[in-house]
Amino acid sequence: MESPRLTESEWAIVVEILEQERDELHTVIHHTDSLEAREELRERLKSVEAMLERLSAPLELPNSSRTPAPRSTSRTASAKPSSGWPSG
8 A cells, every 4th residue: 555645744643643543542541431441442542643644754755855834832832812802
């Protein structure tokens, strides 16, 4: 199977989606009562973390010498919720 041909910004989106999945899995695992289900979720978490590790390492994209964009630590760091009231 051929590797997908994605742009640098598309790879960044893939990484962001995997990061969100990783964060959600931590919460779901914590709240899961079933031992069997928790183990399945932990295996999925391992897979997601392994993919993130591979994508964060320098790699050559198909037909390109570009590497994926660095992972963002927070996609909403600069966004502040507005109360609707003027600040001042």
